[in-house]
Amino acid sequence: MSITTVKATFDGQEYTLTFNETTRKYETVIVPSKTSHNEKGGYFNTEITATNDKGVSTTTDGTNIPGLRLTVQEEVPPTIQLLSPAEGILTTNVPTFVVEAFDEENGSGIDPSSLSMLIDGVEGDISTQATENGYQFTYTPRNELSEGNHSLTASIQDNDGNQASLSSVYIVDTVPPELTVHEYRQIVDDESITVEGITKDVTTSPVTLLVGGEEAAIDEHGQFSHTVPLRVGENYITVTATDKAGLSSSFRLYVIRLITDRSQADIEELLTILSKEDQTEEELIQLAQTSYKGAYNETDMNRVTTAAEFLSDSLYTRGYVNPYVPVNPEPGRDYWVKENKPTLEQSEGYVSNVKRIRETFPFVPDLPEAPSDMQSFTFQEANNLEKILVQVESMFQWMDKSYLMAGEAMCGEF
Structure with missing residues (x-):
């Protein structure tokens, strides 16, 4: 008697094995659709049925022959992604970092014990929360982060040992820019004032400067000089320096502009307008603009x-x-x-x-x-x-x- 057919049942699908004259074995190629990690026992139980030329069949499986227990591992790495905070500038030195990790459909799943999450290579306190697709991890530094540059690195594996990683860089800036406004006159008779000073920020330069609501230029040394027109009477001029982190420092100038240049012509102009019986709208506007000198x-x-x-x-x-x-x-x-x-x-x-x-x-x-x-x-x-x-x-x-x-x-x- 001789063997006429050998068939294998794997993951619910039947395969016909072919006799290999070289290896003297019955063989076939099986392409698993998923990992065996989540199967009972962590393997696929393959069933083999051999039939001879008399039509007699014999069936066995991995329960009797350990070699029929097929272990399958996936090769696709999981996904790990940063949820918060976004890479860039942080305005707190006690931030929390949140990442999410999940595996592909029919994958082996995330191994939470394999997580490595570090700031500047230093461990912190990590909390783990299961999600619908995987896990969410929250990292809190054990010490306040210093001003300046920092890096977050994180890696994780799935249950079949495939690894994914991420890295993100940050700048911690909790200190507003320095702002110094030089001495200035507070009672003047000029039509404008030149506001001068210096501003700088060590961590997140360059600084944006507004003087009286207008953007002012800053040189390479942080010095500025900006001319602001003055109205007659009280003037409040705000100087605001803002760094790239959005932190601001402000200084408010108080200047009183007085009038010291009244002339006879101002009075004559006023009298001319007032002497007219029918004053036009333009003349009334002119009167309002000049009366502070003519009267x-x-x-x-x-x-x-x-x-x-x-x-x-x-x-x-x-x-x-x-x-x-x-x-x-x-x-x-x-x-x-x-x-x-x-x-x-x-x-x-x-x-x-x-x-x-x-x-x-x-x-x-x-x-x-x-x-x-x-x-x-x-x-x-x-x-x-x-x-x-x-x-x-x-x-x-x-x-x-x-x-x-x-x-x-x-x-x-x-």
């Missing part, structure tokens, strides 16, 4: 009052007696409105506030005299009131300087 009204008085009070407070902080005495147009209100007409006493008090400031610095060169009151008030007297405030404030830059002596200071030399 002295509540706007001027409020501006000078604000500057005088500010200057008096500045003198007080430098050790001088505060010379300012409030002049209220009405009880409970310290600002002037259009309906207010200053009395002689009020006008004398208004002017005296400026005069007392002037008397604090009798040595300032070319300091004009202040009028005694506002009777027969001329445009030049109006100019002088504001010139006094501008020139006195100009002395602060010298008063505030600190001088260092070269060499050794000896007793009696000061």
Whole structure:
């Protein structure tokens, strides 16, 4: 009797084996569709049926012959991906890093014990959570991350030993950029001010700088100089430096612009417009734009009052007696409105506030005299009131300087 057919049943599919004259064995090629890791016992149980020429068949399987236990391993690596935070800049030095790992369909599955997740090669605390397709891992550093560059590396294997890995780089920046605004005049009669200073950020340069809402240029040393127009009266100018991490430092400048250049032409222009019976819209606009020079009204008085009070407070902080005495147009209100007409006493008090400031610095060169009151008030007297405030404030830059002596200071030399 001789064997006529040998058939194998593998994973529910039947294969016919062919006799190999060289190896003297019955053989066939089987292409598994999946790994055997998830099968019972971790292998496929192959069933063999041999039939002779008399039609007698014999069947056996891996239960009797261990060689029929077929172990199949996949060769496709799993997938590992970064969920958060995205690669780039971190604004916290205690971040948490989250990755997800999953295997392909019919794969051997993720082996969570094979996870390696490190920051700069250092282990941290890892929590594991099973998901629908695999696992989610959260890494928390055991110590705060320093400012600067860091790297995340992670790798994992499936149950058949195939490995996947990822890497991601970060810059930790929790410190806003440095911002220094140089000394500046706070009471001026100029149409603009030049804001100067320096800004830099060690970790995430370059810095973006806004001065008064406009982007300003910064040189290679971090220095900047930007001119900002001033409106008559109070001006608030914000300087903001922002690094690539989005962290900002700000400084707010306060500048009062006064008027010291009134002329006879301003008055004549105003009178010309006012003398016309039928004023056009353009002329009314011109009147509004020029009246602050051609006439002295509540706007001027409020501006000078604000500057005088500010200057008096500045003198007080430098050790001088505060010379300012409030002049209220009405009880409970310290600002002037259009309906207010200053009395002689009020006008004398208004002017005296400026005069007392002037008397604090009798040595300032070319300091004009202040009028005694506002009777027969001329445009030049109006100019002088504001010139006094501008020139006195100009002395602060010298008063505030600190001088260092070269060499050794000896007793009696000061």
